[in-house]
Amino acid sequence: MKTLIVEVMDTKRIGELVTVGRIFGDTPDILALGTGDVPGTYTKAYFTDTAVGANLIDPLVDLIREGDYQLVLLSATTLGTEIAGPLGVRLGAPVLSEVIGASADMTVTRPIYGGKAVATFTISQAPAILTVRRKYFEPADLAGTTTPVPLTGTGTTITLISEEAAKSEGIPLEDAEVIVSGGRGMGSGENFTLLREMAAILNAAVGASRGAVDEGWAAPTLQIGQTGNIVAPSVYLAVGISGASQHLAGIANAKCVVAVNKDEDANIFKRARFGIVEDYKKVVPALIQALKEEQ
């Protein structure tokens, strides 16, 4: 199985995709998006510094055909998804998105029905394109570095005119080991200050349910769930979040969920390992106080 990884220059992300490639018995080649040496040792490594996914499609189609790659691996990020779809259409290749499991017998698993079930697929056509969900595969140890050669060929020349980084506070959600998340039960945007205070002590990221985002209390970039960020922290603290299935789809791989909700029948308690049935206005300040004393 000849495999090509397409990923930004990020050791963890590349490491996760190398792990998947190795499951299929291959030491993958790589097209790294960015400049500089690529983490890891590869027989063939290419790079491009274009930040526009659409510009990559034509040269990538050529690279995949000329290199006779049977499998293309990307992370299930915005950029990965942006590239995978058009690439599949151009190559007439199947695209399996949000892959969370892989085995040597060429089967992969991915969640369906908003995370309520997991489907298993057999890859029987080449090339096939896989987007792999972050944090489901242990990143491979990438020994050494490889100096990549530039990707040749030109694609659609969409020019990036300007870039504005989305406002982000603290640790990015996808990298966070601890996430403190608020829902509509927070009652107002100002009340998120309490969550930010707790997050700062815990070295955590702040997230939100769609309920809170719809109210305008949190930025859409903080939304967690089926139509937001898929996260996999060690600890997920859900405050004033009911636990709708679409929200739970975003935290399926969270190791320990702790919920604070004043409704003892709230669905979030079915997913939580620890639950506190109480008004968060009593609980969160007390937790902050206790954490401060521990510092």
Ligand SMILES: Cc1cc2nc3c(=O)[nH]c(=O)nc-3n(C[C@H](O)[C@H](O)[C@H](O)COP(=O)(O)OP(=O)(O)OC[C@H]3O[C@@H](n4cnc5c(N)ncnc54)[C@H](O)[C@@H]3O)c2cc1C
């Ligand atoms: C196609 C589709 C996609 C969706 N995608 C997403 C998604 O990606 N992410 C997402 O989150 N949702 C998503 N939703 C919306 C989802 O169905 C829920 O409507 C949403 O998650 C509810 O947000 P919430 O839990 O904050 O609000 P609510 O359901 O209103 O729950 C608020 C909770 O706060 C509790 N509460 C109230 N006051 C307090 C207090 N003082 N102290 C403690 N607890 C309190 C209440 O008991 C309640 O359980 C999607 C819906 C659809 C149809």
